[in-house]
Amino acid sequence: MLSQKAKYALKAMIALATQDDGELLQAADIAERQNVPRKFLELILLELRKNGLVRSQRGKLGGYALAKPADTITFGQIIRIMDGPLAPIPCASLTGYRRCADCRDEKACAVRKTMREVRDAAAAILDGMTLADATGTDAAALKAAIGA
Amino acid sequence: MLSQKAKYALKAMIALATQDDGELLQAADIAERQNVPRKFLELILLELRKNGLVRSQRGKLGGYALAKPADTITFGQIIRIMDGPLAPIPCASLTGYRRCADCRDEKACAVRKTMREVRDAAAAILDGMTLADATGTDAAALKAAIGA
DNA sequence: TTAAACACTACTAATTTGATGGACAAAATA
């Protein structure tokens, strides 16, 4: 299950991705637009900033913006920061592998094999989905819209 | 994340699937073989029985067996019983749909769309994976082994 | 100097998870 936190993070990042290039968006604005508790959202944005996906400016007229182009930030990155590995079970994870305490023969474990398949399928979708895809404002779409 | 409970359930069902046709397997045996807490396992088997995947016999020489052929029981069925819907988020679930309280426009929600894709991919794998597949003892494999 | 914004720490209530323990009921067998 995706946590509320990760869901809010995705929504916030999508909101930031709709902004013009360097434009800041304030936590309160995002909170209102996306219907998310403001203080909780601040915690989330802080964590995203510490992980290099968002930049912030303090003080009056401060706010948040994406730290990188929208087409270089994926749902997978955001979810891993908020919720940890995508795999349904640690022994099937690439980014957060951990052996099952109760496992007798990992090589032969059908549960692990299947969960690895699930992880791979989820990763393919989530690591392939960028904020630009989500907002429909990536370079290709823009070009097409302009007619170039 | 798959809960311990669901993982134990899958392991127990795989153990039952390796038994000859109507042969019973006792909770204590499964617990030892699969390295699972016995009392916890009993709770799990009870729930699987109530959901029609397992049958049980009480008293001396009692035990558990699959209630249906191994090639008609899937990982998806087992996981849904133990952990609920496969979708990462309720608004993307087929079997347990629930609207997000904070959602303004569900039709346009990129998070929901993507999570639906993830759900579909996971469901395709898990609903396609039977206990027979997991043990390699389905009819086709048996036939091939015999040379028929 | 003040108001408005992010930064950071601490706390908490509710829920879920992963069990454990014990009384009870059924079935086989001596």
Place this chain on the structure above:
DNA sequence: TATTTTGTCCATCAAATTAGTAGTGTTTAA
């Protein structure tokens, strides 16, 4: 029939996680 062995069911529980809230501090623009 008495005993033993097994599943059934109910109650309880500790630890972890989730989803926040509150409040103080720090920075910046006006």
